[in-house]
Amino acid sequence: EAGVAQSPRYKIIEKRQSVAFWCNPISGHATLYWYQQILGQGPKLLIQFQNNGVVDDSQLPKDRFSAERLKGVDSTLKIQPAKLEDSAVYLCASSLDLAGGGYNEQFFGPGTRLTVL
Amino acid sequence: AQSVTQPDIHITVSEGASLELRCNYSYGATPYLFWYVQSPGQGLQLLLKYFSGDTLVQGIKGFEAEFKRSQSSFNLRKPSVHWSDAAEYFCAVGIYNQGGKLIFGQGTELSVKP
Numbered sequence: 403e404a405g406v407a408q409s410p411r412y413k414i415i416e417k418r419q420s421v422a423f424w425c426n427p428i429s430g431h432a433t434l435y436w437y438q439q440i441l442g443q444g445p446k447l448l449i450q451f452q453n454n455g456v457v458d459d460s461q462l463p464k465d466r467f468s469a470e471r472l473k474g475v476d477s478t479l480k481i482q483p484a485k486l487e488d489s490a491v492y493l494c495a496s497s498l499d500l501a502g503g504g505y506n507e508q509f510f511g512p513g514t515r516l517t518v519l
Numbered sequence: 520a521q522s523v524t525q526p527d528i529h530i531t532v533s534e535g536a537s538l539e540l541r542c543n544y545s546y547g548a549t550p551y552l553f554w555y556v557q558s559p560g561q562g563l564q565l566l567l568k569y570f571s572g573d574t575l576v577q578g579i580k581g582f583e584a585e586f587k588r589s590q591s592s593f594n595l596r597k598p599s600v601h602w603s604d605a606a607e608y609f610c611a612v613g614i615y616n617q618g619g620k621l622i623f624g625q626g627t628e629l630s631v632k633p
Contacts, residue, residue, distance in 0.1 A: 406562075433618070433619065435620065435621075437621075442625070442626075443625050443626070444523070444609050444611070444623030444624050444625050444626050445563070445609075445621070445623050446623070447620045447621070450618050450619075450620055452618070457618040458618050458620060493562060493563065495563075497619065505551045505570060505613055505615050505619060506619065507565060507568065508619070508621060509565075510555075510562040510563040510564075511562050512560075512561060512562040513562050515560075
């Protein structure tokens with residue numbers, strides 16, 4: 403079974419530029435998460451999708467970050483304009499449908515390491 | 520508010536020695552608890568999880584963890600560490616009624632001496 407795919411793996415940009423990250427979840431997983439992991443910290447949830455609807459985006463800096471999940475499969479996270487403090491690893495995770503009840507394990511992709519100069 | 524604390528930022532153990540990584544959580548209901556490992560440049564790999572039942576949980580790579588409700592702890596253990604265990608370890612609590620999101624601790628970096 404293929405895992406969660408992310409691209410690019412690394413990205414270096416200047417501040418005020420824009421950048422986009424892509425995530426392809428495990429086939430059949432309805433729930434998709436984007437986490438931000440700053441160096442020396444644990445991952446922090448930015449946004450969560452159930453199919454193509456947003457479940458939680460309370461921690462997403464909406465003045466500069468946006469995310470979409472068209473057709474309930476792939477997802478794109480965008481930063482525009484980037485700031486120095488956005489330097490981090492951006493992790494995508496997916497899990498089975500929430501509607502089934504219980505708690506479903508999240509599977510993580512390899513992440514995208516963003517450096518903002 | 521829900522939170523996870525990993526008191527040790529960095530731990531060094533000798534190869535073959537035993538290991539215990541500490542994790543304390545704050546959560547008002549029965550927690551779903553996880554330990555993940557992250558090697559440099561890699562994503563997070565699940566080591567083990569606790570949902571309910573037996574408080575001693577076995578995971579992959581010889582790891583185990585014990586859930587102690589009275590101490591709000593979920594410490595990770597391994598009886599004999601291998602050099603390949605050097606990595607960053609994260610404890611997390613799953614928030615069931617908030618879409619299943621994970622709240623992570625800040626991580627413990629494990630170094631292994633030969």
